[in-house]
Amino acid sequence: MLLKYYKGSLLFTLLCLAIAAWLGFQSTGTVPGTLGILWIVLVLGVLEVSLSFDNAVVNATVLRDMDDKWRHRFLTWGIIIAVFGMRIVFPLAIVAIAAHLGPIEAVKLAAGDPVRYEQIITSAHVGISGFGGSFLAMVGLNFFLDDEKEEHWLPVIERPLAALRDISGLATGIVLLALYAISRFIPADDAMTFITSGIFGLLTYIAVHAIGVLLGSDGDAATGAAARSGFAAFLYLEVLDASFSFDGVIGAFALSNNLFIIALGLGIGAMFVRSMTIMLVDHGTLAQYRYLEHGAFYAIVALATIMLLSVRFHIPETITGLIGATLIGLAFWASVRSNRKAPQDLPHGGDPVRAAGKPIGD
Numbered sequence: 497m498l499l500k501y502y503k504g505s506l507l508f509t510l511l512c513l514a515i516a517a518w519l520g521f522q523s524t525g526t527v528p529g530t531l532g533i534l535w536i537v538l539v540l541g542v543l544e545v546s547l548s549f550d551n552a553v554v555n556a557t558v559l560r561d562m563d564d565k566w567r568h569r570f571l572t573w574g575i576i577i578a579v580f581g582m583r584i585v586f587p588l589a590i591v592a593i594a595a596h597l598g599p600i601e602a603v604k605l606a607a608g609d610p611v612r613y614e615q616i617i618t619s620a621h622v623g624i625s626g627f628g629g630s631f632l633a634m635v636g637l638n639f640f641l642d643d644e645k646e647e648h649w650l651p652v653i654e655r656p657l658a659a660l661r662d663i664s665g666l667a668t669g670i671v672l673l674a675l676y677a678i679s680r681f682i683p684a685d686d687a688m689t690f691i692t693s694g695i696f697g698l699l700t701y702i703a704v705h706a707i708g709v710l711l712g713s714d715g716d717a718a719t720g721a722a723a724r725s726g727f728a729a730f731l732y733l734e735v736l737d738a739s740f741s742f743d744g745v746i747g748a749f750a751l752s753n754n755l756f757i758i759a760l761g762l763g764i765g766a767m768f769v770r771s772m773t774i775m776l777v778d779h780g781t782l783a784q785y786r787y788l789e790h791g792a793f794y795a796i797v798a799l800a801t802i803m804l805l806s807v808r809f810h811i812p813e814t815i816t817g818l819i820g821a822t823l824i825g826l827a828f829w830a831s832v833r834s835n836r837k838a839p840q841d842l843p844h845g846g847d848p849v850r851a852a853g854k855p856i857g858d
Contacts, residue, residue, distance in 0.1 A: 499608055500769070501771045501772075501774055501775040501778075502771045503625070504763075504767070504771065505608075505767040505768045505770070505771045506719060508763070508764065509541070509764050509767070509768045511762075512537065512760040512761075512763060513534055513537060513538075514763050515760060516533050516534050516757065516760050517530055517533070517534060519522070519533060519754075519756060520532070520533030520534060520756065522693055523754075531770075533675075533757060534755060536751050536752050536761065537757060537760050537761040537764070537847060538764075539751060539761070539763070540748055540751060540752075540757075540760075540761020540762055540765065541725060541762070541764035541765045542765070543744065543748070543761075543765065543817065544741075544744050544761070544762045544764070544765020544766060544768075544769070545765045545768050545769060546771045546817030546818075546820070546821055547740065547744050547765075547799075547816060547817050547820065548740050548741075548765065548766075549741040549769070549772065549792075549795075549820060549821060549824060550742070550792040550793075550796055550799070550820050550823075550824060551736065551737060551769055552769045552772040552773045553770075553776065553782070553789060553791075553792035553824065554635070554736065554789075554792050554793070554796065555733055555736075555737075555773040556776035556777045556781070557782060557789055557792075558729050558732065558733055559729075559733075559773065560777055560782065561729070561775050562726060562729050563661075563726055565726065566729060566730055567728030567729070568640050569726075569730060570729075570730050570733055571770060571773075571774065572662075574730065574733060574734060574737070575766065575767065575770050577734055577737075578737050578741070578766045578770075579759075579762075579766050579767070580691055580763075582612055582738055582741045582745070582758075582766075583736065583745065583758065583759040583762045583763055583766065584759045586738070586741075586745070586753070586757065587606075587617055587745055587755060587758075587794065588602045588603060588606060589602075589615055590616070590620045590624075591605060591606065591616045591617060594616050594619065594620055595616055603692055604614035606755040606756075607755070607756075609662075610753040610754050610755070611753060612826040613753065613755065614749050614753035617745075617749065618735050618749060621693075621806070621807070622682070622686045622689050622690050622693070622807050623689050623690070623693040624693070625690070625803045625806050625807050626675065626689070626690040626691065626692070626693035626694035626697065626804070626807070627693040627694065627696055627700075627739075628697065628738075628739040628740075628800075628803050629697070629699040629800045629803035629804035630671050630675065630693075630694040630695075630697030630698050630701075630800075630804070631669045631697040631698070631700055631701050631735065631736075631739045632700060632736075632740070632796050632797075632799055632800035632803065633667075633670075633674070633797065633800035633801070633804070634667055634668070634671060634697075634701040635701070635736065635739075635793075635800075636793050636794075636796040636797035636800055637667035637670060637671070637797065637798055638667050639793040640654055640657040640658070640714065640793065640795075641658070641660065641661045641666060642652075642658075642661065646823070647786055647787070647790070648790075649787040649790035649791070649830060650790075650825060653789040654780075654790075665833050668698060668702075671694070671698060672694075672695075672698070674804060675690065675691050675694040675695075675804070676691065678690065678805065678807065678808060679691050681808050682807055682808055686807065689805055694804075697739075700735055701735075704728060704731055704732045704735060707727070707728040707731060709819075737766075740799070741762070741766075744762055744765070745758070745762065747848065748761065748762060772783060784831075784835070785827075785828055785831035785832070785833040785835070786831050786834060786835075787827040787830045788824065788827050788828055788831055789827075790827055791823045791824040791825075791826060791827025791828065792823075792824060792827070794823045794827070795819065795820035795823045795824055796821065798816075798819050799816060799819075799820060802816050802819070803817075
């Protein structure tokens, strides 16, 4: 049953491993060296999945409210953008801009001088963290400030936040205050880059929200109003995926500085995240496990905090992945316990088929 959702991802994994084996043998000329490259690709794939499981849950939250046409566009065009755009084109664009190179020269640098390529990418960490951290912080905070949110996993935290929902611009103010506070502990040049990129992250979130409103959204704050409009939701999900992938792209250099090896590993992870998203929507998992969505948004807030603090402190990607997985795991267990105590509160009497609705398909 579950295999049908992951069949495409498994085939894509085999293709990527075949390419990695060829690259490994071409670059090392030895079997042990080739096996080492294959191991790195597999580890990168697992890293990407561990960092992005909460992304799959949030994707499912938005997709369940999208029409079929835009669902399929996200799951086809969107995955192409996610795998090739964010894992290949985006790092090359950073290098091209930072080193004042053309696209061709950036590719040559990545292939011929991976050490220099890695240095340029990691030097852009401050700006990337500011943008991604502020965008994700807005996503997470607005979920808890949603005036339509009735279910609370951790009432001691969520009820006071919900009571503040009528304060205009509260989430924006919190993020701006965090940007300013963190900038006080880093060098002046980095501080300006950090705040500027953070402001652009905020503006991006506001712009996606505005597009959703202009295209007829009804203003669902939990997903930044974009969930009700096809194009706006598509754009929202792409920016969200980009923000999630930032730390994975940067963290991948701890294992390899080869652009193509990194792209293969992270691409495998992105495909599995897509498969998980489809499975969550088709099975009505978010409806059946009421706190799973909460856990994902807590994980988003945690990831945003880690991204913002990473400009001052080194936080291993393993810790980031474990925090997200732990929060979602706890939310899942809390949902199971709640369902056992009050099965009558489940949608459609606990029937997963009726709760799921029309499947997306793979």
